[in-house]
Amino acid sequence: MRAQMPAHPEKGKSMWSAQDVARDQVRRQANGLDVAAIAGKVAEAAVRERETAEQLRGNGSFYEFEMDRERSAAIWLAQHAEWRRVRDLMAAVGWSVYEPEQDAQGSVWAREREERFAGALAAQAAFGERRQEEEDELRAEVRLSAASSRLIRVVASRRGLHPSQVLAQLAEQIVVGEDGTVSVPPFTPSL
Incomplete structure (x- = not known):
């Protein structure tokens, strides 16, 4: 079973277009089918395309979500086109059975889908890492006494920093002793 394509982490949309879904399904389902079986798939896709188009126009079931009906209609339209392309390719080349590896255009599309899939996984992983860093x-x-606040402002001014930058650098220098004491060794704030 194929892994489901991740949604774009920030937009929540499917990564694959209707054409991508159709091409992937047809490529897998057509593998090893003969000309007669492919012709049957073309006919089946034509019927499903017509049915989903009718549902989209409101003549079908009301139990489906509107987006699902639109997506389903788009996928069946794309599948019908892809089954016809495979049928026409087999006729033009004279293949008795369909072999996905021999289909140059289908192989290009499959590689592009896999590259987008890998890119989406990497983007999703990076997004997860950024979220984890933000959570960490x-x-x-921080409310400081007037004396401490003046000291931080003086140090920040001398170093060309904002007071919050000095406090952040100060926090990064914290050392916790075995007995739980907290200290900061001498350091010079920097840009």
Whole structure:
């Protein structure tokens, strides 16, 4: 069973177009089928295309979500076109059975889908890492005494920093001792 394509992590949309889905399904289903079986698939896709188009126009079931009906109609339209392409290719080349590896255009499309899939997985992993980093960050509002606040402002001014940058660098230098004491060794804030 093929892994489901991830949605774009930030947009929530399917990664594969109706053509991508149709081409992938036809490529897998057509493998090893003869000319007669392919002709049957073309006829079946024509019927399904017509049925889903009627459902989309409102003549079909009301139990489906509107987006599902639109997507289903688009996929069957694309599948019908792809089954016809496979049928025409087999007739033009004289193949008795369909072999996906011999289909140059289908192979190009399959590689492109796999590359997009790998890219989507990488993007999803990067998005997850960014979210984890954001969750690990601590954002705090700190109220300092007037004396401490003046010291931080002076240090920040001398180094060309914002006071919050000095506090962030100060926090990064914290050392926790075995007994739970917290200290900061001497350091110079930097840009």
